[in-house]
Amino acid sequence: LEIRIKNLGPDHMEVAVSLNNLAVLYDAWRNLPEAEKLHKRALEILEKNLGPNHPNVATSLNNLAGIYKTQGYFAEAEPLYLRALAIREQHFGPTHPCVAVVLRNLGTLYKRAGRLEQAKKYKERARKIMKR
Secondary structure, three states: OHHHHHHHOOOOHHHHHHHHHHHHHHHHOOOHHHHHHHHHHHHHHHHHHHOOOOHHHHHHHHHHHHHHHHHOOHHHHHHHHHHHHHHHHHHHOOOOHHHHHHHHHHHHHHHHOOOHHHHHHHHHHHHHHHHO
């Protein structure tokens, strides 16, 4: 990461890739505050370079939302998942497997938050997409 920042600059796309990879490791190690920080910075770089509606931004939003969901920060996770869903539906269409991933994540979020009707709706939609 330090080498990429030094050679490419702090806002280069390859820096975002490294930040995301490190965040995934921190998540696996259950260092969620550090994973959150790294995912946020990666998202900043992606939005700056690609704009707010790029599919890679949607992936970053999904990753950050997952960190919030794991910590029980449902109010923080929900808008990120919804934004990721909107971006993926716009770019890939409503029945693409990438859309199903976010739908499943939203379903899990709503289930954990006790919003069972919403959970069922999103999980069922994800299941239908994946059955195709």
